[in-house]
Amino acid sequence: MNKGFIFDLDGVIVDTAKYHYLAWKKIADELKFNFTLEHNEQLKGVSRLRSLDILLEIGGMNKTENERIRLASEKNKFYLELIKNLDSNDLLPRSRSFIIDAKDKGIKIALGSASKNAAYILKKLGIAHLFDARIDGTMVSNAKPDPEVFIKGAELLSLKPSNCLVFEDAQAGIDAAKNAGMKCIGIGSSNILHSADMVVGGLDQISVLEALNILKN
Numbered sequence: 001m002n003k004g005f006i007f008d009l010d011g012v013i014v015d016t017a018k019y020h021y022l023a024w025k026k027i028a029d030e031l032k033f034n035f036t037l038e039h040n041e042q043l044k045g046v047s048r049l050r051s052l053d054i055l056l057e058i059g060g061m062n063k064t065e066n067e068r069i070r071l072a073s074e075k076n077k078f079y080l081e082l083i084k085n086l087d088s089n090d091l092l093p094r095s096r097s098f099i100i101d102a103k104d105k106g107i108k109i110a111l112g113s114a115s116k117n118a119a120y121i122l123k124k125l126g127i128a129h130l131f132d133a134r135i136d137g138t139m140v141s142n143a144k145p146d147p148e149v150f151i152k153g154a155e156l157l158s159l160k161p162s163n164c165l166v167f168e169d170a171q172a173g174i175d176a177a178k179n180a181g182m183k184c185i186g187i188g189s190s191n192i193l194h195s196a197d198m199v200v201g202g203l204d205q206i207s208v209l210e211a212l213n214i215l216k217n
């Protein structure tokens with residue numbers, strides 16, 4: 001079969017989106033401004049440094065380049081502390097079996113994540129071996145909504161973008177999939193996610209065959 005599924009990591013496969021939020025909130029608390037879950041939607045799927053810039057914009061703050069680098073690395077320290085005990089219990093419902101079902105049907109599987117911690121997280125979850133290809137934040141120069149991460153994923157799978165279906169929980173990621181010329185399933189709420197070909201609450205709400213149908217339409 002010449003079809004591929006490309007999965008975002010945080011918020012699609014594993015429940016780490018809440019830890020990213022908590023780590024950024026700690027930075028906002030230190031800088032003494034309010035950072036809500038609603039604000040956090042703008043950071044989802046976005047690279048670490050770009051997330052910091054959005055956070056500083058929300059707080060109405062300007063920081064020097066050195067200070068920005070320090071804050072981004074402090075956020076990552078908080079984040080790594082929060083995920084240090086991450087294991088397969090943190091996998092989102094059915095994410096592992098959904099990937100296995102897709103593989104059994106001959107679908108190629110890639111990861112397309114903005115995270116520089118992706119390889120570490122996949123290892124902790126014990127699912128690294130399920131992926132035919134991995135593109136993460138250490139391998140791209142342009143953050144979502146730029147399509148680079150997904151275009152590279154399709155290339156590594158030796159598939160045309162039109163034969164790849166992306167699973168994304170972030171608006172920036174859905175936009176990146178669309179910019180790559182790919183179909184996309186949004187994971188979350190249709191009140192928040194726009195322009196996906198379908199939105200479901202999680203990978204436990206859709207079958208591999210239903211997902212494949214979206215790719216065929």
Ligand code: G6P
Pocket residue numbers: 010020043044045046047048051076113114115116117118137170
């Ligand atoms: C994911 C998350 C973002 C995060 C980004 C970078 O896309 O949705 O919230 O900022 O990855 O992650 P990193 O682990 O490199 O800081």
Ligand code: MG
Pocket residue numbers: 008009010011012044045168169170173
């Ligand atoms: Mg995500």
